[in-house]
Structures are given as structure tokens and as C-alpha cells.
Amino acid sequence: xxxxxxxxxxxxxxxxxxxxxxxxxxxxxxxxxxxxxxxxxxxxxxxxxxxxxxxxxxxxxxxxxxxxxxxxxxxxxxxxxxxxxxxxxxxxxxxxxxxxxxxxxxxxxxxxxxxxxxxxxxxxxxxxxxxxxxxxxxxxxxxxxxxxxxxxxxxxxxxxxxxxxxxxxxxxxxxxxxxxxxx
Amino acid sequence: xxxxxxxxxxxxxxxxxxxxxxxxxxxxxxxxxxxxxxxxxxxxxxxxxxxxxxxxxxxxxxxxxxxxxxxxxxxxxxxxxxxxxxxxxxxxxxxxxxxxxxxxxx
Ligand SMILES: [Zn+2]
Numbered sequence: 001x002x003x004x005x006x007x008x009x010x011x012x013x014x015x016x017x018x019x020x021x022x023x024x025x026x027x028x029x030x031x032x033x034x035x036x037x038x039x040x041x042x043x044x045x046x047x048x049x050x051x052x053x054x055x056x057x058x059x060x061x062x063x064x065x066x067x068x069x070x071x072x073x074x075x076x077x078x079x080x081x082x083x084x085x086x087x088x089x090x091x092x093x094x095x096x097x098x099x100x101x102x103x104x105x106x107x108x109x110x111x112x113x114x115x116x117x118x119x120x121x122x123x124x125x126x127x128x129x130x131x132x133x134x135x136x137x138x139x140x141x142x143x144x145x146x147x148x149x150x151x152x153x154x155x156x157x158x159x160x161x162x163x164x165x166x167x168x169x170x171x172x173x174x175x176x177x178x179x180x181x182x183x
Numbered sequence: 184x185x186x187x188x189x190x191x192x193x194x195x196x197x198x199x200x201x202x203x204x205x206x207x208x209x210x211x212x213x214x215x216x217x218x219x220x221x222x223x224x225x226x227x228x229x230x231x232x233x234x235x236x237x238x239x240x241x242x243x244x245x246x247x248x249x250x251x252x253x254x255x256x257x258x259x260x261x262x263x264x265x266x267x268x269x270x271x272x273x274x275x276x277x278x279x280x281x282x283x284x285x286x287x288x289x
Contacts, residue, residue, distance in 0.1 A: 057191065057192045057193050057194070057247065058192065058194075071247065071248070072191065072246075072247035072248045072249060073191055073247065073249065075247075075248060125184060125196075125197030125199050125200070126196070126197070139192075139246065140245060140246055140247070140248070141196075141200060141245060141246065142199055142200060142245045147245050
């Protein structure tokens with residue numbers, strides 16, 4: 001006689017209390033700058049901002065509470081989690097550049113735990129293994145159907161930046177991925 | 184999933200991060216206000232749509248944001264090579280010969 005296979009059914013809200021493998025935390029408020037500049041402006045801007053703007057793809061720099069994330073050959077996202085005034089710092093550099101305060105355009109979700117990679121990969125096509133996406137790596141990419149800026153801040157911790165109005169979708173998407181990471 | 188090498192990010196990324204941006208190496212006439220409607224039509228609308236090798240612009244829109252050029256096969260969807268915007272168009276014969284050699288080596 002054939003064995004019977006029985007599907008297990010998950011109740012609708014079983015994962016609302018959190019996940020064993022992944023912790024999702026909304027990041028505290030931060031100031032953010034969208035920065036565009038040519039190569040000749042970089043030394044001046046780096047000095048004024050107090051963080052060396054990275055010039056290699058997929059890399060970032062950290063100085064105190066200030067992060068500089070490479071997004072493109074002439075584009076960076078600056079994140080200051082302290083009290084610093086990024087706009088004033090850039091303006092004082094005396095260089096030709098474009099800076100836009102996007103502090104309130106973005107919000108971030110911190111994804112941490114042994115299942116963080118799996119949770120993000122549920123909607124993001126990048127290779128997040130440590131040799132390819134090491135601590136400090138960052139990239140603009142996609143999660144499901146929205147654009148995000150992803151950075152790895154520790155071996156098992158990522159920062160997912162997204163536009164504010166997309167954040168419920170991003171958080172929901174990561175929650176689904178986090179629920180799957182335990183299986 | 185199709186992987187495309189971005190010459191600015193210097194690595195292969197998923198097709199989901201990219202967007203096609205039409206034929207490459209289309210030069211905008213310098214005297215655009217003087218050309219005839221037929222000449223404008225030729226420049227602006229008319230494309231070859233070849234079966235096989237095509238040179239296209241692509242944009243790494245959900246990555247570094249940059250436009251670059253690619254040599255792609257319209258039948259197999261295979262990317263032969265990608266190169267930065269402004270770099271010269273690769274030699275067609277060399278691309279096809281390289282493919283033949285690879286095929287022979289297999
Ligand atoms: Zn790129």
C-alpha cells in the first residue's frame with residue numbers, strides 16, 4: 001500500500017513573533033547624502049567629509065559613525081548615524097559636486113543572524129557569500145520588485161536601505177525570506 | 184538566470200539589474216536642425232534588427248547606473264562581450280572567430 005504524504009500547514013501568524021535564524025530591526029534615523037562628483041573633487045570632498053570616498057566597485061568606507069558607499073563611478077551614498085551635518089561638510093569642501101539631502105527619502109532595515117544571507121537572497125539575485133560580498137561590501141541592487149542599497153556591516157549582518165514608501169514591502173519581503181531561512 | 188558582465192562594476196550581475204537601451208553606435212547628426220525628414224527618420228527610427236550579432240546599449244540601472252555597450256546574439260541571447268561607453272566598437276570578425284575557436288576547443 002502506498003505511503004500517505006501529509007502536507008504541514010502553517011497558521012497565518014506563526015512568524016509574527018520573530019524568527020529563529022534572522023532578526024529584522026528598523027534602523028535608527030540617520031542623515032543621508034546622495035553625492036555625485038568627478039575624480040578631481042574626491043580629495044577635497046573626502047577631507048571635508050572626514051571619510052575617504054571609495055573608488056573601487058562594491059566597496060565602502062567607514063569613519064566613526066559615517067559610512068561612504070560606492071554606488072557608481074561618480075556616485076556615493078553617505079550615511080551618518082551621528083549628529084554630523086553632511087550637507088554642510090560637503091558644501092565646505094570647495095569642490096565642484098552635487099549633493100542632495102536624502103535623509104528622509106530612505107529608511108533602513110538591519111538584517112542579522114545566521115539566516116540573514118538566505119533571507120535577503122529570497123528576493124535579491126546577488127552572490128552574498130563571504131568571499132564575493134565581504135564585510136564592508138555594498139551595492140545598489142534589487143529586492144523583489146524594488147531597488148535597494150545593500151551593505152554588509154558584519155559577517156552575519158546586513159543593512160538594507162530602501163525608499164521610505166517601499167519599506168512596508170521590503171520588510172514584508174524580508175520577513176517571508178526570514179521565515180524560509182529556518183527551513 | 185542570464186548573467187551580464189558590467190564593465191564598470193567589473194563583475195557579472197543578474198539580468199534583473201539591467202535594462203536594454205537600444206542599438207549602440209548610432210551617431211546623432213551634428214546638423215540635426217538642417218537634415219530632411221527622411222534623414223531624421225533614418226537616424227531616429229530605422230534599425231536593422233539583425234538575426235545574430237548585434238551591438239546594443241545597456242544600462243546597469245539597478246546597479247552603478249551606467250550605460251555601456253554589448254555585443255549580443257539575438258538568437259541565443261548570448262553576450263559575446265561588453266565594453267564601456269565611448270570605447271571603440273569591437274571587430275565583428277574577431278568576435279565571431281573567437282566564438283569559432285571556443286567552439287572548436289569544446
Ligand atoms: Zn555596473
